[in-house]
Amino acid sequence: MTRFGLALSLFILSGALVATPARAMMGEKDIPRLVSFGGACAKCDLSGRRLTNARFSGANFVGATLANADLRGATFMNSSFQAARLTNADLRGAEIIGSDFTAADFTNASLDGVEAPGASFIRANLTNASARGAEMPGVNLTSANLSAARFTGAELVGAQLVKVDGRGADFADAELTGAVMVSGRFDRASFRGADLDHAVLTGASFDGADFRGASLDGAILAGANLAGARNLRQSQLDDACGDDRTRLPAGLKIKACGGRRMIIVRDAMTPPEPPAPPAAAAPPRPPKPAPR
Numbered sequence: 001m002t003r004f005g006l007a008l009s010l011f012i013l014s015g016a017l018v019a020t021p022a023r024a025m026m027g028e029k030d031i032p033r034l035v036s037f038g039g040a041c042a043k044c045d046l047s048g049r050r051l052t053n054a055r056f057s058g059a060n061f062v063g064a065t066l067a068n069a070d071l072r073g074a075t076f077m078n079s080s081f082q083a084a085r086l087t088n089a090d091l092r093g094a095e096i097i098g099s100d101f102t103a104a105d106f107t108n109a110s111l112d113g114v115e116a117p118g119a120s121f122i123r124a125n126l127t128n129a130s131a132r133g134a135e136m137p138g139v140n141l142t143s144a145n146l147s148a149a150r151f152t153g154a155e156l157v158g159a160q161l162v163k164v165d166g167r168g169a170d171f172a173d174a175e176l177t178g179a180v181m182v183s184g185r186f187d188r189a190s191f192r193g194a195d196l197d198h199a200v201l202t203g204a205s206f207d208g209a210d211f212r213g214a215s216l217d218g219a220i221l222a223g224a225n226l227a228g229a230r231n232l233r234q235s236q237l238d239d240a241c242g243d244d245r246t247r248l249p250a251g252l253k254i255k256a257c258g259g260r261r262m263i264i265v266r267d268a269m270t271p272p273e274p275p276a277p278p279a280a281a282a283p284p285r286p287p288k289p290a291p292r
Helices: none
Strands: 006-014 016-021 035-040 055-060 075-077 095-097 253-256 262-264
Touching: none
Parallel strands: 035 055, 055 075, 075 095
Antiparallel strands: 006 016, 006 035, 253 262
C-alpha cells in the first residue's frame, strides 16, 4: 500500500475480465485504464496523471491536487473532492454521481459533455472552464465563480445559480428552465437562444447581457436589473413578470408578478418625467344682479 492510503484495482480485459491489484507509485505518470479508487487520498498529489476511465467510488480526495490530470471518461460516485485542485484538468465525458466538489478549483478545466445531475459545486471556481453540452440538471453552483465559463448547449434545468459570478459567461442555447439565479451577476453574459422559462432571476444583474432569441416564459424578474441588457424584446417579456424594482431597457414593460396589472419599468439611467404643471385656476364668476 502506498502513502496515498487508497486501494487500487486494475481490471484488464483479455478474453475474460481479471482483477489485478495495482499501485500508483510516485514516479509513475500513467496510471492504467479502468483503475478503481476507494478509501482516503486527502491532499495527495496526482498532478498530470493519466486517469482516463478511472472510477472513484466512496473516495476521499479532500484537498487533493489533480492539476492537468487526464480524467476523460472517469466516474465519480459518492466521493468527496472538496477544495481539490483540478486546474487545467480534462474531465470530458466524465460522470459525476452524488459527489461533492465544494470549493474545488476548475480554472481552465474542460468539462465538456460531463454528466453531473445534482452534483455540488458550491463556491467552486470554474473561471474560464468549458462545460459545453454538459448534462447538469439540479446542479448546485451556489456562490460559484463562473466568470468567462462556457456552458453552451448545457442542460442546467433546475440548477442552483444563487449568488454566482457569471460575468462574461456563455449560456447560449443552454437549458435553464426553472433555474434559480437569485442575486447572481451575469453582466456581459450570453443567453442567446437559451431557455429561461420559469427561471427565477430575482435581484440578479444583467448589464450588457445578450438575450437574443432567449425564452423567458413564466420567468420571475422581480428586482432584476436588465436596464443594460442587449437584444431584449417586448415579446420575450410578455409572459414573464416583475415588480417595481425591476429595471428594463427604455420602452419595455412587464406585468407584475401575481397580478394582471401592467407596469412600465424604465431604464434606471432615465430620469422620470416631471409632473404636469397644475391647471390655471378659473376666474371667479361675477355675482348675479339682485332681483328688482
